Amino acid sequence: xxxxxxxxxxxxxxxxxxxxxxxxxxxxxxxxxxxxxxxxxxxxxxxxxxxxxxxxxxxxxxxxxxxxxxxxxxxxxxxxxxxxxxxxxxxxxxxxxxxxxxxxxxxxxxxxxxxxxxxxxxxxxxxxxxxxxxxxxxxxxxxxxxxxxxxxxxxxxxxxxxxxxxxxxxxxxxxxxxxxxxxxxxxxxxxxxxxxxxxxxxxxxxxxxxxxxxxxxxxxxxxxxxxxxxxxxxxxxxxxxxxxxxxxxxxxxxxxxxxxxxxxxxxxxxxxxxxxxxxxxxxxxxxxxxxxxxxxxxxxxxxxxxxxxxxxxxxxxxxxxxxxxxxxxxxxxxxxxxxxxxxxxxxxxxxxxxxxxxxxxxxxxxxxxxxxxxxxxxxxxxxxxxxxxxxxxxxxxxxxxxxxxxxxxxxxxxxxx
Numbered sequence: 001x002x003x004x005x006x007x008x009x010x011x012x013x014x015x016x017x018x019x020x021x022x023x024x025x026x027x028x029x030x031x032x033x034x035x036x037x038x039x040x041x042x043x044x045x046x047x048x049x050x051x052x053x054x055x056x057x058x059x060x061x062x063x064x065x066x067x068x069x070x071x072x073x074x075x076x077x078x079x080x081x082x083x084x085x086x087x088x089x090x091x092x093x094x095x096x097x098x099x100x101x102x103x104x105x106x107x108x109x110x111x112x113x114x115x116x117x118x119x120x121x122x123x124x125x126x127x128x129x130x131x132x133x134x135x136x137x138x139x140x141x142x143x144x145x146x147x148x149x150x151x152x153x154x155x156x157x158x159x160x161x162x163x164x165x166x167x168x169x170x171x172x173x174x175x176x177x178x179x180x181x182x183x184x185x186x187x188x189x190x191x192x193x194x195x196x197x198x199x200x201x202x203x204x205x206x207x208x209x210x211x212x213x214x215x216x217x218x219x220x221x222x223x224x225x226x227x228x229x230x231x232x233x234x235x236x237x238x239x240x241x242x243x244x245x246x247x248x249x250x251x252x253x254x255x256x257x258x259x260x261x262x263x264x265x266x267x268x269x270x271x272x273x274x275x276x277x278x279x280x281x282x283x284x285x286x287x288x289x290x291x292x293x294x295x296x297x298x299x300x301x302x303x304x305x306x307x308x309x310x311x312x313x314x315x316x317x318x319x320x321x322x323x324x325x326x327x328x329x330x331x332x333x334x335x336x337x338x339x340x341x342x343x344x345x346x347x348x349x350x351x352x353x354x355x356x357x358x359x360x361x362x363x364x365x366x367x368x369x370x371x372x373x374x375x376x377x378x379x380x381x382x383x384x385x386x387x388x389x390x391x392x393x394x395x396x397x398x399x400x401x402x403x404x405x406x407x408x409x410x411x412x413x414x415x416x417x
Contacts, residue, residue: 007144010110014151017111020089024097029117030064031416035099037068039106039125041087044069044076044289047105048123048160051186051292052412055405057081060413066095076289101412107152114155119415121408122152123160124174127185128396129307130337131220135172136354138334149175160185160408164397168357169337181411184404187292191315192402195296202297206257206283213254214283215244215300218261218291218308238324239302240370242277247377248300259283259298261291305329305336313363313389314400318380321366322373338362345372363392 034056036049045067056063057079067078068087078084085091096102096112102120114120126133134149135141153176161167162184170176190198203212217239241258248256258281275282285294291308295301301312304323312319323329323340330341339349340362348362363385367373393400 003143007147010144010147014111017089017093017109018113020093021097021111021113021115024093025115027094027098029100029115030098031100032062033064033066033095033099034101034103034412035066035068035095036082036103037087037106037108038104040109041068041070042073043105044073045078045082046187046288046290046292047125048186049103049105050290051189051405052103052123052408053082054079055186055409056412059409063416066099068092068095100416107148108155110148110151112151112155119412120155120157121160121181121412122156122158123186123408126174126307127162128165128310128398130305130309130340131307131333132335132337132351132354133173134175136169136335136337140334146175153178158411160404162188162399162404165355165358167397168355172354181408182399183407184399184401185311186405186408187290188311188314188400189402189405190292190296191311191317192400195315198293198296200297202294208257209255211254212257213248213252213299214257214259214297215248215302216259216261216285216295216298216312217241217302218306219303220263220305238370239322239373241275241282243370243374244302244377245278245281247374251377251380252299256299257281257283259285259294261288261294262286309364314393314398316382316386316389318382318385319364320373320376320380321364322368323366324368326366326368340366358395360392360395361388363388 036053038044038047038049053065057065061081065082066085067082068091069076069084070087074084085095092109092112097115100118102118103123105123105125153174156176156178158179158181159170159174159176160181160183161170162182167180167182200210202214203210245256245258258278260282288294295308295312298317300318300320301309302320302322303309304321309319309321327341330336335351335354337351337354339351343349345366345368348366350358350360365376367376
């Protein structure tokens with residue numbers, strides 16, 4: 001179908017969807033009802049909404065919550081005070097129209113219609129990152145994607161961000177020109193301060209010794225990966241896991257384990273992955289709803305282009321970036337937030353086209369092969385790393401104090417009152 005015809009079809013469909021929302025306005029708004037969704041209904045009880053909802057329920061048990069869930073994710077578990085509802089058109093139209101507050105970490109479907117007197121807080125899942133989004137993607141951001149983003153952004157009352165960086169990037173990155181709640185991301189509250197409870201919980205869950213050390217490997221998703229296992233596991237994962245574990249043990253001491261969390265679209269296939277050299281050291285957390293409970297219990301973090309590297313950095317967890325397709329990835333994305341394809345790997349600057357107000361360096365070294373990764377691990381200096389991170393956080397205007405959920409819950413409560 002030609003793009004023009006497809007857009008015409010989607011607009012007609014959106015008009016029909018809006019009619020459903022208008023019909024549901026015969027029902028009054030319920031003043032203590034809050035509707036929640038994560039990742040277009042594919043997510044479970046996780047990401048930013050989880051921590052905000054927990055705080056709201058803790059302080060105001062009288063509030064009612066509905067959580068939109070797709071059929072394929074219906075078996076996901078939620079606290080008893082949350083009502084799971086189908087993420088279907090008429091279900092959304094009914095529950096969203098009746099809810100006083102909306103909370104979402106993604107985009108609402110095209111045609112969703114907010115009514116007067118409702119408050120939509122978007123707790124977007126993407127903050128400081130490496131990959132570009134929205135209009136920064138150029139031709140990679142279709143007209144249809146723009147229409148969906150604009151429709152959603154026009155309904156948002158406040159967007160949650162964690163830094164001055166995000167405020168500068170959001171107008172083009174998220175097609176958003178509204179107001180912000182610069183509180184930090186609720187999901188990062190668990191990373192603030194003492195993380196011993198999270199460490200203990202993770203080790204007990206997986207029957208690990210209390211002094212076991214764990215590195216989290218969380219690669220980003222590649223479009224080509226959905227075509228088959230061969231592409232996912234052999235062409236992307238050129239990282240030598242045995243060598244990685246050996247190097248971590250040489251550098252930091254102790255017995256190390258590898259926790260793997262692949263993208264949700266690849267999670268069902270990871271159980272087929274076998275690596276005889278380290279099979280007894282691999283822990284699969286790909287199906288877990290909340291990555292941040294896991295990250296809080298880690299001793300190190302490895303990824304390629306995931307924005308979670310910055311959030312691990314908030315807690316000063318050692319971060320090592322490994323990507324063997326830098327030039328190809330930069331070309332495929334059209335542009336990146338950092339000059340990773342042109343600058344020396346130890347001194348990568350921000351893309352001034354997207355972030356002209358900043359002059360900062362990527363606080364993590366980026367390795368493109370196992371030799372470089374080994375060098376980064378063996379030369380790691382925690383004191384130097386801490387200093388680099390402190391300077392970076394100051395320059396980007398980071399808000400990270402462990403109170404994001406508390407602040408946002410108070411704001412929502414003030415609105416409801």
